[in-house]
Amino acid sequence: MHEFSIALEIVDTLEENGYLDGVNKVNSVKLGIGKYSGIDKNYLGFAFQNLNDERFKGVLLEVISNDSDEIKIEEIMVD
């Protein structure tokens, strides 16, 4: 169940690059998830719902599947 770690990595990446500056709430996260990335999108959705971070409470996860081995953050919707 490494999807919790992946969810935390996503938050770190957004945080460290300034995407969460001044953000009160993240409404949705759009991700590109490769079929060889080893990620289960349902578990990842569960992980996001259980993050100890109020900004991500109720966040909607949108997943675009592809044939790569990568996980890419495409876009976020924030308030």
Add this chain to the structure above:
Amino acid sequence: MLNSNRVNRGSTGRGGGRSLTVQRNALESNEVIAKKNKAIFGRALVMNFLSSPGSGKTSLLESIVPVLKSEGIRAAVIEGDVETDLDKKRIDNLGVPAYQIITNGTCHLDAKMVNGSLGNMDIKDADVIFIENVGNLVCPTSFNLGEDMKAVVLSITEGDDKPLKYPAAFYKSKVMVINKIDLLPALDSDISKIKENALSINKDLIIFETSCKKKPDGGIQNKGIADMVSFIKEKIKLKADGFRKIGGNIYF
């Protein structure tokens, strides 16, 4: 590492929120540390071993390391385990630097854990560093530790269809080791089917067939181990030569 001035602050969406285009590797923060690890590893070849629990990763190291050592090649081992240092104790018996990362339940190693280990072991003279990941064929595949290659270990008791069931591990590995081949006479496993399935996921996989079973005289070598050692020696030389050619600044 805030750089919010470079962030597109977004456009207003239908619900009144802002849409921010990100287009970044989701594991970027792990990648940053993996690059640091790679710099610290320097000229040493680094192999990250992945497998299910019990496939024989530690036994494989117990077979390979003494051969390398007997040929003057300096190895070091980073062990990953959810709970114990039992594997490190086995590696300690080989007389090479070893460090145990205990993840306390986490199902994989990440770059930060490995980075934390590097200050605790002497790797400056190492020619090769083996990382034995936590026994798990799913989670460790997602995390780059700064290694040169992943090597997936599969024992023949695990079933011919394992590569199809866990494709990410085979897709991301450069090497596949089919271990415990001494058990073949007692099983219905089809080694050619294992290879066919693995190559259907990753046609470039380099495959070794090994047995680490001890012989009555105490020896544990077989042809597969010798072939694997030759491969590792070749890769050690390639990495060191490449590193030397560009003045040792390969990743800085």
